[in-house]
Amino acid sequence: xxxxxxxxDFARDLSRFxxxxxxxxATMAARGPDGEGVWxxxxxxxxxxxxxxxxxxxxxxxxxxxxxxxGPVATVxxxxxxxxxAELRRKLAAAGRRFPVESDDEAALLAYLQWGPDCVRHFDGxxxxxxxxxxxxxxxxxxxxLGLKPLYYVELPNGVLFxxxxxxxxxxxxxxxxxxxxxxxEILTYAGxxxxxxxxxxxxxxxxxxxxxxxxxxxxRRYWQLSAREHREDLPxxxxxxxxxxxxxxxxxxxxxxxxxxxxxxxxxSSVVVGLAAKAGVASPxxxxxxxxxxxxxxxxxxxxxxxxDAPYVRALVDFVGAEHQDIVLATSDLLDPVARIxxxxxKDLPSMLGDMNTxxxxxxxxxxxxxxxxxxxxxxxxVFGGNVYGAEESVPEAPRTFPWVSFHEKHAGHHAMGGGLxxxxxxxxxxxxxxxAARCAESFAETPQPDGISDAERRSxxxxxxxxxxxxxxxxxxxxxxxxxxxxxxxxxFADPALVDYVFNVPAPMKAFDGxxxxxxxxxxxxxxxxxxxNRPKSPFPVSIDPxxxxxxxxxLSRVASDASSPLAGMLDVDQIGTRLADPxxxxxxxxxxxxxxxxxxxxxxxxxxxxxxxx
Numbered sequence: 001x002x003x004x005x006x007x008x009d010f011a012r013d014l015s016r017f018x019x020x021x022x023x024x025x026a027t028m029a030a031r032g033p034d035g036e037g038v039w040x041x042x043x044x045x046x047x048x049x050x051x052x053x054x055x056x057x058x059x060x061x062x063x064x065x066x067x068x069x070x071g072p073v074a075t076v077x078x079x080x081x082x083x084x085x086a087e088l089r090r091k092l093a094a095a096g097r098r099f100p101v102e103s104d105d106e107a108a109l110l111a112y113l114q115w116g117p118d119c120v121r122h123f124d125g126x127x128x129x130x131x132x133x134x135x136x137x138x139x140x141x142x143x144x145x146l147g148l149k150p151l152y153y154v155e156l157p158n159g160v161l162f163x164x165x166x167x168x169x170x171x172x173x174x175x176x177x178x179x180x181x182x183x184x185x186e187i188l189t190y191a192g193x194x195x196x197x198x199x200x201x202x203x204x205x206x207x208x209x210x211x212x213x214x215x216x217x218x219x220x221r222r223y224w225q226l227s228a229r230e231h232r233e234d235l236p237x238x239x240x241x242x243x244x245x246x247x248x249x250x251x252x253x254x255x256x257x258x259x260x261x262x263x264x265x266x267x268x269x270s271s272v273v274v275g276l277a278a279k280a281g282v283a284s285p286x287x288x289x290x291x292x293x294x295x296x297x298x299x300x301x302x303x304x305x306x307x308x309x310d311a312p313y314v315r316a317l318v319d320f321v322g323a324e325h326q327d328i329v330l331a332t333s334d335l336l337d338p339v340a341r342i343x344x345x346x347x348k349d350l351p352s353m354l355g356d357m358n359t360x361x362x363x364x365x366x367x368x369x370x371x372x373x374x375x376x377x378x379x380x381x382x383x384v385f386g387g388n389v390y391g392a393e394e395s396v397p398e399a400p401r402t403f404p405w406v407s408f409h410e411k412h413a414g415h416h417a418m419g420g421g422l423x424x425x426x427x428x429x430x431x432x433x434x435x436x437x438a439a440r441c442a443e444s445f446a447e448t449p450q451p452d453g454i455s456d457a458e459r460r461s462x463x464x465x466x467x468x469x470x471x472x473x474x475x476x477x478x479x480x481x482x483x484x485x486x487x488x489x490x491x492x493x494x495f496a497d498p499a500l501v502d503y504v505f506n507v508p509a510p511m512k513a514f515d516g517x518x519x520x521x522x523x524x525x526x527x528x529x530x531x532x533x534x535x536n537r538p539k540s541p542f543p544v545s546i547d548p549x550x551x552x553x554x555x556x557x558l559s560r561v562a563s564d565a566s567s568p569l570a571g572m573l574d575v576d577q578i579g580t581r582l583a584d585p586x587x588x589x590x591x592x593x594x595x596x597x598x599x600x601x602x603x604x605x606x607x608x609x610x611x612x613x614x615x616x617x
Contacts, residue, residue, distance in 0.1 A: 002485055003031035003049035003164045004077040004151075006130050007172070008139045010215050011158035014045040021045040024168040031079075031164060033488045039063040039075050043159070044132040044139065048077040051488055053373065054103060055257040064105040066113060072134050076109035079164055080127030080149045081490070083252045088122060105129075112140060117210055120223050124252075126492070128205070130162060139213040145224045145498040146380075146469075147207025148477055152197050160213050165482070166202060166349040170611055175201075179608070180616045185436045187351060187604075188420040188428075189406055192474030193440055198350060200616070224498070226466070228449030231506050235514060238507055242500070243525040247276050249497035253376055254282040261287040261372035263364065263491070264325075266313035267540060268523060268530075269378030269387075273494055275529030277376070278321040286323040287372060290314050291364035292543065294331050299546050306540045316531045328367045332547045335359050342606060347486035348478060351607040353419025355554075355599030356545045361483045369489040379480045381495040383468035384504050386512050387519040387539055402437030404464070405472060412593040419600025422558075422581075424574050427617065444471055451506075461509035469501065544592050554598045555582060561605050568608040568615065573601065 005024040007014060014021075018040045025036055025047035032049025039046045048062040065075040081104060082088060088107045097110045104127070111119035112131045120142045128151035131140040141162060143151045153162040154169055163169050170177045178200040185191070186198050194206040205211055208224040233241060250273055254260050260283040264270045277283055292311060300309040311327075318325040334340065335356045344358040345351065352358055368375055382388040388405070401407075402416065410416040417428055448466040450459055477496065484491035494500070504512070504521070512521045523535045561567050562578045607613065 002051040002079045002488075002490065003028035003168075004079050004128065004130060005047040005161075005163040005168045006077065006132075006139070007045045007159070007161050008043060008132070008213055009156060009159040010043050010137075013042060014040055015042070017045055020172065021047040024163060024171050025049050027167045027171050028163075028165055030488055031485045035062070037062040039065065039077075039132075041072070041134070043137065046075060046077045046130060046132060048079075051373070051490060053081060053256065053258055053490060062105060064103070064109055066109055074109060074113060074131055074133050074135070076105055076112070076129060076131045078105040078108050078127065078129040079151075080104065080125060080129070080144065081492075082107055082123055082125040082127065083255075084124040087124075091122065117142075117212065117221075118223070120210060128164060137214070141205055141211040141213070143205045143207050143209060145208045146477070146496045146501065147194070147204075147474065148481060148493060148496055150478065150481065151205045153203055153205060153211075154197075154201050155203070155218065160218065162205075166197065166199065167346065167611070169202065170199075176614065177611055178614045178616050181431055182436075184617060185431045185433055188417045188423075188431070189403060189433050189437050189440075190418055190472070190475050191403070191437065191440050192471035194470060194474060199613070226449050226469075226502055226505050228451045229506050230451050230453070231508055231511070235511060238511055239521065239524045242504060242507075242521055243276075245497070245500040245503055246272070246494060246525055247280060249494035249500055250276045250376065251280040251282055253492040253494050253497075254280070254374075256283075256374045258373035259287070259371065260374045260376070261289055261368055262323075263368065263375050263377045264288040264290050264314060264317065264323075265378065265542065266290065266310035266317065266534065266537070267378065268519060268526070268535060268537060269381035269495065271313070271317045271378075271530045271534045272381075272522060272526035273376050273378050274317060274321060274323065275526055276494075278323075279529050286321055288314075288318060288323040288325045289328060289364060289368040289371075289375070290325070291328045291330065291360050293335075293360075293545055293547070294329055296543065296546065306543070308537065308540055310540070310543060313534050313537055316533050320531045326367075326371075328364050330360055330363060332545060332550045332553075334363060335545055335550060336553050342610065343486060344483065345603055345606050346610065348482045349611075351600060351604040352479075353596035353600040353603070354479070355596065355603065356550065357542050358479070358483065358603075360544075361480070361542070362486060365484045365489045365491070366487045369487045372489070374490045374492060375484065376492050376494060377480055378495065379476060379491075379493045380469075380473050381519070381522060382539075383465070383473040383476070384495050384501055385519040385522040386465065386509070387522075388468060388472070402434045403441060403467070403471070406433070406437055409593060409596075413596065414594075419596045421594075421597035422574055422578050422601050424572055427572055440471070441467065458508055462505070465505060469505070551595065554595070554602065557602055558582070558598050561601060567605060568613075569601070569605050572615075572617070 028049050032051045034052040035050040046063045063075045063077045066073045126144045126148040128143045128149040180200045183198045197203045211220045262274045344362040409418050415421045444467045445463050514520045
């Protein structure tokens, strides 16, 4: 139940446009490989691609429709999972609502009919869904609290288009995909502006928000936000409370009617998830999956980003919990395979400087999907507990000149355009990336919930955490969710559980790092469930290829793009700088951060060509 689309037009009868909505839904076949459904009536047309996550018989035909004696009352398309489905069933039964099938779709629709827009306050889970209320002739859209399930929309003169992914919107004949200056700036700063859809006119429904679409237009409201309260527990109580919340999140998310696995990196985050799953006795036997590269351990050299290879820590954790483990070993040819690289770009619908990180994650998810339908991940732990690489070097000041991750990139890549170092300098100047970053940071800071009576240092720390949770994490969540769903794998992220996030958000910064090692609170919460060697491992991000052959192929591909007068990027590139760097290959391969400039150009060119993006820069 993982890909939804819809078209509402109050000035048009959509009855004859079923094929249009079917075509929109078909673009997301990978999100929902188990079935497709379309519902069309009057001014509304809804479509859905289905991934079965419930036991056989509990995955009803979608879109789901409720009828009374007078005919259809409302219909729903739903993406995601409600972890409190049993509780919802009891509540709805007590209210007199019939509940013949245990499905998330039916729960969402009956909850809407019972409580109206406030239904989302009763949900525990990740979701993006749409209800067409036939009685009111209104569309209701909603997204989960942390925005783990995507939902995009485009306003029309007399209605709206919506979809789980941008590719579905771009397939509609009324949509002209245009990348303007602001959209390119979003890409090059990783701004993660919560309601920005990058392409002109594309919007995201922000996490913890709902939207009602009627003849009066679109009305958006927030239904949840992080709290601002004084933290009263001492350190032992805080550790115990954090462990309990995380254990509960892992247990709820690992409970499933379909096979469950774990994406394991050997880092603290994913290892704690696996360790707590073992402690809770869920998903037995534990099935873990790790991506690595041929000869990686032998070729590995530590640098300022990655200090240790993953394999020894993976082995220690697997032995400790007795997991059924599989290493997904990738050759350089796998990372350069054009089908895999194009699919990785299409998975996210956006260009990215991450290159082989995208492709390897896509291939890891693809391999895991052969064995499991659901996989738990350690994503977002850095944003919650304060462990991002850039955060170790620079704390966000009171009035930052840009995002801290841009400052980190500037220090190590020599420029402030994330992946944009080979773009024309004049174009970058016109974009004013630094000014854009400062403005978006200021917006985030103004939103940050702050309790009374805290120190300036603590206030700045909360600013930093909020910025990570609502901006940086937006990109990271999409990175994992979209690559996984591109192969029909439902990835779940216990560290993004709202109760856990809200609690840790209010823990003072010194307590989160009480022993000075970084993510101290998380490490303490994982004690006894994870080997000490893993708990004490220094931060090391997702692995990347270190094969010189990979770098050489990237340079060859860059050379072809730069010399192609028909390229959609012609006129956007700094051809002289590219020529200088190609003449000195070491200048492009000195470190992975520098390599991101090539990855972004190749990804951007492929994205513009593949989707027919019109550039308006």
